[in-house]
Amino acid sequence: MSAQTRILGHILHAYGRRFRLAKGSHPITLTFSVTSRCQSRCLTCHIGDKSRKGHFKDKPDLSLDEIEKIFKSLGKLYFFNVSGGEPFLRSDLPDIVELAIEHLKPGIIHIPTNALAPGPIEKGCREILQKIRKRNIKIPLTVKPSIDGLGDLHDKIRGVRGNFEKLEETIIRLKLLEEEFPEFHLELGTVISRYNIGQLSEIEDYVHTLGVQSYRNEIAEERAEFFNKGDGIAPSAELYEKVIQRFAEEIRRHVGKKRPLTRLTESLRLTYYEFAVKILKKRTQVIPCYGGISNLHLNYNGQLWPCCVLGYDKPLADLRDLNYDVQRAMKTPQARAILDFIRKKGCYCPLANQWYSNILLNPLALARVILNYFFIDLRRKRA
Template sequence: MVSAYLPYRLVNYYLARKNLLRPAPPINLTFSITNKCQSHCQTCHIWKIYQDNPEAKKEELSLGEIEQTFGTMDPVFFFNISGGCPFLRDDLPEIIKLASVYLKPRVIHIPSNGLEPDRIMSMLSTILKDLSHRSEGTYLQIKPSMDGLGACHDRIRGTKGNFDKLLLLMENLKTLQKSYPKLQVGLGTIISTLNIDRLGEIIKFIDQLEIDSYIAEIAEIREEMLNASAALTPRPEDYRQAVGLLCRHFGKRPSKSVGLTKFTRALRLIYYPLSLRILSEARQVIPCYAAFSNVHLSAYGEVWSCATLGSKKSLGNLREQSYNFRKIWQSKKANDVRDFIISWNCSCPLANQAYANMLLHPATLIKALKLYLSLP
């Protein structure tokens, strides 16, 4: 069931980007709840933050501050919890409970490095029990990372034994699904110069796991990830081969369900060639709606348009504005960031934002609907 506010907000974003209306509240919220992480990934250096500055942990938003913030926000359709490793926050179940009370998301998404299967399963059980009573219509998506097989995965993620723990977690998650049908289990791969030549074997292995969804996203230089010095993004000619592989895979793979999951699959089939064009042409191939449809909260209360621009183009800080998200969202500083984006000053293949951009681009939306109807 589509939330009643979605059609209005989508029309609003389209017109607001043309400076005809004030932007409505976002439908997609990403919240980096912590920068704690026990991985040592080569593609992301968030784990270095507290290694270099342990005292900074104390600056993360408290549960009380999070509740104050959520209390000034409108409902969102998609709530993406990010990090760091989200499961390292002891109050993760309470954060999700607050989100279900104030934000009422239809989809909650949590990534995972899979390093602590027992801790993850314990927290998920608590979260799912609460959601089953409080928010019956909400889907919880858990998406661990698989960047290679065996030692390759461990090397990229910087932790020996990670792959074996990941497989144990996947087995446990599929067992948990039997009790909670609203739990969706997926996997994600970051395609980088470190593994692009092994993408085929990764996809083949994942197919055997019979999971609900799989997404591969190209490695980017992001303000959020502190990885500006790393040579991670594949060359366009190499990524083109990966795109062909992914499109063949998703085009023939039967969907386990219909509705939102199948439509997301259609969007992904469009996203991969689109991301290749963005990478090759270094421009917004279709208009970007960051700071319109989507918003990102940092662990320290910074409000960002997206993870790519991050603190370089902050809309404001929640602590400095008495945790009033609406005030920041409608501020001059926020409008200045929107003008920067509207003026085509940035481009990136960030998947989370690209889906909203495709929905708000009429020609691409029509293409996605046709593809949805034709998929097996």
């Protein structure tokens, strides 16, 4: 079955779930926080700091056996996003990805990293790529080290002295891996917060000098998952809009020479930026959110979430109590109540991976992506 047909199947199911015509769970995307362990002590996230109030200290990470049961009950999806803590702290990460390939049959695998352990990160990536090759299948693997500043600013935001040097070493190692494995893609990512909003141009210029093809950024958010509520880390909507306009202009400037697929991705990104600004200004879901339907988040402790923003505050279920059965979990009154809460716009946020799905699921938003695709250069010339 082609990727397009599979995504179409997921989209139809998501419509069905939203209008209560379909049952069960058939998400496009699963994000799996494989561990809460992390060596970083970021100003924007306290997952690795077990001394934080409300932190779930005593729950072990899901074992491989537990993970396999969950994946089996979930079935096929398209995007498999690994998250953490720091994913590469789990030495069995390649086995987790192998289980995902076996049971979820993802079309794309994505892993972020804090880049603090260049050797083990390279080793983990190589093992995953070898497992993919051994199966004789083609699944793109993207690994995204974080870059939140240059030099000392990066170390300050990430809370670890010497982090920037480790990041540079990680980039060199992963770029060499890219030459060896064409299905491997290195990208870099920045969380835009009030700590680095003044240095974003320098970061972007630096990324371009490295020759890294893909660079993503996301606005810092206060989430139950990060134990950072009330920290005031996000820039204002107005400031964010200014930054985003500049990023959008950069995309328009470079998009002309890019391949059709990249152009389509960039059009989707532009549309997301437009929505993110509107969401922050209007403080509501400006189009319906399919959190818990199109996307699911599995936490390291077996909790199933509609998204990482609601996270511990509104878990759909604890899969350890439900025999690791996602389909059963989605039928519980608790899960139904939370999906209702989201449907009635009880929450809002600009969470990027959820909003990419929301855009795909909204005909008007999708039309906007298509407009951006065809008129991307024209809009630049007029600007």
